[in-house]
Amino acid sequence: MTNPPLLETIALTKRFGGVTAIDRVDFRVEAGELRCLIGPNGAGKSTFFRCLTGQLRPTAGRVRFGGEDITGAATHAIARRGVAIKAQIPALFNGLSVAENVRLATWKAGGRAARTRKTDEILAVTGLSPLAARLAGSLPHGQRQWLELGLVMAGNPALMLLDEPTAGMTRQEVAQTAELVRSLAKERTVIVVEHDLQFIRMVAATVTVFHQGQILVEGPADAVMADQRVKEVYLGQPPTPGAC
Amino acid sequence: MDHALVVGLHLLHAMASLALVSVGLAVIFGMLRVINFAHGEFLMVGGYAFVLSAGAGLNLWVAMLVVAPAAVGALGFLVERFVIRHLHGDIIATILATWGLSLFLIGLAATVLGYHQQGVAPPFGTVQFGSYSIGIYTFFVMIVAIVTIVSLFVWLRWSRSGLLVRGAMQDPELAAALGADTRRLRTAMFVLGSALSGLAGAVLAPLAGVLPEIGATYVVKAFITVISGGATALTGTTLAAALFGFTSQAAAFLSRPVVGEVALLIVAIVLLRLLPTGITGRYFRKAL
Amino acid sequence: MNWVRERAGLLAAVAVGGTLIVVVPVVAEIFALFELTLFLVLAILALSLAWVWGFGGILCFGQSVFFGLGGYTYAIAVINMGDSTVPLMLGILLPALLAGILGYFLFWQRISDVYLAVITLAVSLIFYYLTGASAGSEYRIGNALLGGYNGIPSVPPINVPGLPEHQVVYGDLYVLTAVMLAVIYGGLRGLLATDFGRVVVAVRENEERAQLLGYDVRTTKLTVFVIGGAIAGLSGVLFAAWGSYVSPNVFSMTFTAQIIVWVLVGGLGTLSGAVVGCVLVQAAMTWLGEAKLADTNLVLGAAFVVLVLFARRGLVPGTRSLLADLRGRVRSAP
Ligand SMILES: Nc1ncnc2c1ncn2[C@@H]1O[C@H](COP(=O)(O)OP(=O)(O)OP(=O)(O)O)[C@@H](O)[C@H]1O
Numbered sequence: 001m002t003n004p005p006l007l008e009t010i011a012l013t014k015r016f017g018g019v020t021a022i023d024r025v026d027f028r029v030e031a032g033e034l035r036c037l038i039g040p041n042g043a044g045k046s047t048f049f050r051c052l053t054g055q056l057r058p059t060a061g062r063v064r065f066g067g068e069d070i071t072g073a074a075t076h077a078i079a080r081r082g083v084a085i086k087a088q089i090p091a092l093f094n095g096l097s098v099a100e101n102v103r104l105a106t107w108k109a110g111g112r113a114a115r116t117r118k119t120d121e122i123l124a125v126t127g128l129s130p131l132a133a134r135l136a137g138s139l140p141h142g143q144r145q146w147l148e149l150g151l152v153m154a155g156n157p158a159l160m161l162l163d164e165p166t167a168g169m170t171r172q173e174v175a176q177t178a179e180l181v182r183s184l185a186k187e188r189t190v191i192v193v194e195h196d197l198q199f200i201r202m203v204a205a206t207v208t209v210f211h212q213g214q215i216l217v218e219g220p221a222d223a224v225m226a227d228q229r230v231k232e233v234y235l236g237q238p239p240t241p242g243a244c
Numbered sequence: 245m246d247h248a249l250v251v252g253l254h255l256l257h258a259m260a261s262l263a264l265v266s267v268g269l270a271v272i273f274g275m276l277r278v279i280n281f282a283h284g285e286f287l288m289v290g291g292y293a294f295v296l297s298a299g300a301g302l303n304l305w306v307a308m309l310v311v312a313p314a315a316v317g318a319l320g321f322l323v324e325r326f327v328i329r330h331l332h333g334d335i336i337a338t339i340l341a342t343w344g345l346s347l348f349l350i351g352l353a354a355t356v357l358g359y360h361q362q363g364v365a366p367p368f369g370t371v372q373f374g375s376y377s378i379g380i381y382t383f384f385v386m387i388v389a390i391v392t393i394v395s396l397f398v399w400l401r402w403s404r405s406g407l408l409v410r411g412a413m414q415d416p417e418l419a420a421a422l423g424a425d426t427r428r429l430r431t432a433m434f435v436l437g438s439a440l441s442g443l444a445g446a447v448l449a450p451l452a453g454v455l456p457e458i459g460a461t462y463v464v465k466a467f468i469t470v471i472s473g474g475a476t477a478l479t480g481t482t483l484a485a486a487l488f489g490f491t492s493q494a495a496a497f498l499s500r501p502v503v504g505e506v507a508l509l510i511v512a513i514v515l516l517r518l519l520p521t522g523i524t525g526r527y528f529r530k531a532l
Numbered sequence: 533m534n535w536v537r538e539r540a541g542l543l544a545a546v547a548v549g550g551t552l553i554v555v556v557p558v559v560a561e562i563f564a565l566f567e568l569t570l571f572l573v574l575a576i577l578a579l580s581l582a583w584v585w586g587f588g589g590i591l592c593f594g595q596s597v598f599f600g601l602g603g604y605t606y607a608i609a610v611i612n613m614g615d616s617t618v619p620l621m622l623g624i625l626l627p628a629l630l631a632g633i634l635g636y637f638l639f640w641q642r643i644s645d646v647y648l649a650v651i652t653l654a655v656s657l658i659f660y661y662l663t664g665a666s667a668g669s670e671y672r673i674g675n676a677l678l679g680g681y682n683g684i685p686s687v688p689p690i691n692v693p694g695l696p697e698h699q700v701v702y703g704d705l706y707v708l709t710a711v712m713l714a715v716i717y718g719g720l721r722g723l724l725a726t727d728f729g730r731v732v733v734a735v736r737e738n739e740e741r742a743q744l745l746g747y748d749v750r751t752t753k754l755t756v757f758v759i760g761g762a763i764a765g766l767s768g769v770l771f772a773a774w775g776s777y778v779s780p781n782v783f784s785m786t787f788t789a790q791i792i793v794w795v796l797v798g799g800l801g802t803l804s805g806a807v808v809g810c811v812l813v814q815a816a817m818t819w820l821g822e823a824k825l826a827d828t829n830l831v832l833g834a835a836f837v838v839l840v841l842f843a844r845r846g847l848v849p850g851t852r853s854l855l856a857d858l859r860g861r862v863r864s865a866p
């Protein structure tokens with residue numbers, strides 16, 4: 001017997017009034033995998049993520065995580081099982097300092113001393129140590145992205161969902177992030193929504209293409225990029241870096 | 245038989261009064277999303293404008309149907325121009341400022357007119373149903389409520405300016421981009437809502453009397469009605485007014501008036517628990 | 533020196549608190565002391581809203597419900613029991629329980645601020661109507677007549693536990709109230725410094741993010757609300773004991789509005805601000821009432837509007853940034 005996949009959705013569907021954002025999606029990711037999700041604007045990628053975290057309640061279908069059904073479970077309960085998300089628009093505690101933000105995400109680390117250590121570690125990894133005392137609300141966009149990435153890392157989740165983590169970052173930062181994501185994926189499962197071709201090549205992952213709420217193609221990056229249907233949904237062009 | 249008829253009339257009257265009390269707020273809060281906690285005092289000012297001008301010898305109907313709405317409309321203009329506009333839609337600031345305004349108006353009325361009840365006897369006399377008598381003015385209240393709501397509805401639905409208003413309420417930025425002066429539109433709508441509140445205050449004054457603190461009896465009911473109505477302000481408010489007016493009057497009949505008041509609040513709390521987006525949040529989405 | 537600067541607020545609070553508790557009862561005249569006791573009782577209520585609203589982010593328009601319920605519970609229980617110890621506890625427990633039930637109702641479904649405000653307001657009006665309609669000899673609980681809008685008179689004062697003849701009145705009640713206020717202020721500050729306190733603030737800042745990090749927002753808010761209810765209940769108990777009287781007015785909209793003004797005047801998001809705001813506003817209102825210069829509603833309402841339009845942050849945060857400003861200027865001077 002093979003192990004069940006870490007994450008599996010069965011005919012997952014989400015409708016907003018008349019709009020079907022996610023349409024009977026069957027999706028699976030094995031433990032330890034690094035997966036990229038791409039697709040044109042409005043394809044339903046973010047909605048798919050929000051259904052996985054419990055932020056949205058699916059209209060139909062099931063979500064299984066670690067072999068257990070988590071459909072419709074409360075967001076915090078899903079988070080406690082080890083699912084963490086970096087949202088497309090960074091969600092931070094704006095009125096708290098950068099360090100306090102990170103510290104709030106470290107509750108799994110243990111006691112006070114352990115949490116402090118973890119906080120310092122995350123601040124160092126994300127390059128935010130010099131800004132530890134700044135209010136999160138006063139950070140520029142790029143650094144908000146880093147901070148949210150830090151929050152996601154601090155909880156040491158089994159599954160990381162990253163929704164466009166490099167938006168608003170410089171070329172060099174994109175490369176850094178790709179490096180970071182690769183190293184993160186060594187110990188856990190990561191799903192990244194990303195438009196940036198350079199990023200996708202660098203992390204060399206399996207790619208799933210969403211289109212109009214459905215999975216269009218799935219496979220190794222190069223094969224997917226070469227696929228005629230994928231080119232078509234991107235209006236005859238390969239996805240350009242930075243488009244979003 | 246007569247008893248049933250009279251009970252029915254009382255129920256209808258309760259629904260109509262609640263609709264009247266809430267309709268101005270349906271415009272101001274339901275459409276403009278301005279949380280006007282001085283709504284009750286707008287009714288109070290309308291009541292005084294009517295009672296005082298009628299007392300000064302003005303024709304009763306002119307005082308009720310013209311002076312009161314005009315006076316409160318003017319008040320609304322000042323409030324929008326000098327307070328609401330400067331809060332830039334900040335919900336909490338609006339709640340607090342209008343609450344302050346409410347206290348201020350109460351204090352002003354009390355200082356100028358004193359803390360005692362004033363009134364005008366209901367015109368028309370009564371009609372007899374068997375052994376029961378009922379004021380003809382009751383019918384007048386119902387008619388005013390129906391005429392007000394129907395004409396608002398017709399205006400919004402079929403006139404050009406109504407369409408403009410609906411568009412601007414739904415998407416202010418788009419409307420502004422299309423050339424509508426949304427700022428002036430908001431002021432105009434605020435004035436309209438205020439004038440409707442003034443009318444309601446005047447129409448209800450012969451039955452309820454006026455005193456500086458009378459607003460408190462209206463404001464919470466009005467808010468609960470509009471909020472329970474949900475997203476489509478006018479239809480929602482009318483439906484909620486019917487539901488709550490009926491419930492509270494029926495409960496009042498079965499026991500005592502105070503039980504009616506409490507029943508209204510409890511029905512509203514339960515309703516909002518079951519339908520957090522209000523009646524029209526769930527059904528009647530296409531309505532106005 | 534640094535240590536002092538960092539804890540300036542706390543030290544100031546301790547200094548002011550110490551003076552209020554120890555010195556005032558000795559020097560103040562009996563009437564002033566009586567009045568001051570009321571201010572401190574109400575300051576406890578202000579603290580409860582500052583906590584629930586300023587830190588929990590819950591805009592509760594019904595804080596007076598818990599206050600009034602505390603007062604009524606105490607009054608009814610102490611009239612029946614004689615000794616005040618159990619009634620005092622009931623006066624805290626019952627409001628906390630009501631807050632629990634109400635909170636469950638409010639937080640287990642996503643309800644917007646406005647709905648929450650209106651529902652809490654509706655609950656306070658329900659209490660207002662019900663207590664108001666309780667006139668007549670048939671509305672009695674044991675020996676206590678509810679008395680409708682006239683309220684319950686002759687509520688016995690608090691006594692030393694187990695010794696009904698040792699009553700806590702005048703100077704003693706003042707000291708008791710001041711100590712309670714200090715304990716609650718310190719307790720809330722301590723609570724805010726714990727991990728739980730950080731979560732409370734995190735939930736206020738961004739509910740969704742807190743949930744995504746695995747924090748149960750509903751129970752957090754419920755806990756905040758129950759604590760707030762208990763504190764408001766205690767304040768209500770002290771209020772009933774202070775005036776030997778409680779009436780439906782504690783549930784009225786005007787009173788609810790007043791609590792909100794206190795917190796706003798002092799500054800939302802601070803605890804000390806609520807105390808300062810409460811004492812200042814009440815003192816001003818008392819003075820206005822005595823001087824009969826103008827209608828209290830008129831002045832209070834105008835102040836409210838002006839405050840929101842021109843000084844939205846409130847006194848304490850405003851003063852704080854002013855001080856920081858001055859300090860900066862002093863330091864940069866040669
Ligand atoms: N809360 C909502 N209410 C109504 N419609 C929504 C909502 N959220 C998303 N949609 C719709 O669902 C569809 C999918 O949106 P989604 O944000 O998931 O796309 P996406 O693939 O993440 O796009 P992008 O690349 O722009 O981020 C869109 O048509 C969008 O308009």
Ligand SMILES: [Mg+2]
Pocket residue numbers: 045046047088163
């Ligand atoms: Mg997206």
